[in-house]
Amino acid sequence: MEQQKIILPNLKCLRCGHNWTPRQEIVGVCPKCKSAYWDKTEAELIKADVKTIKNEQIPQKTPSLEPQGRVKRRKRGKDGK
Numbered sequence: 001m002e003q004q005k006i007i008l009p010n011l012k013c014l015r016c017g018h019n020w021t022p023r024q025e026i027v028g029v030c031p032k033c034k035s036a037y038w039d040k041t042e043a044e045l046i047k048a049d050v051k052t053i054k055n056e057q058i059p060q061k062t063p064s065l066e067p068q069g070r071v072k073r074r075k076r077g078k079d080g081k
């Protein structure tokens, strides 16, 4: 049997300097600092649209307007895994 070897490059986060080997081809965020712009230098960030950066700063916490209780429960289509 032929062994398929996928060699993934070592990646380095330009934000925090963290080095890691990704397990998937598409790396969304740095596993350490969770920055989506780990592969962007500051210069690139500035060049990029500022609006894009703003998106990252949207807090992911749920707003306090949420009524307590069932909000987080989502019905899963098939037999619940």
Ligand SMILES: [Zn+2]
Binding pocket: 013, 014, 015, 016, 017, 018, 030, 031, 032, 033, 034, 035, 038
């Ligand atoms: Zn990082």
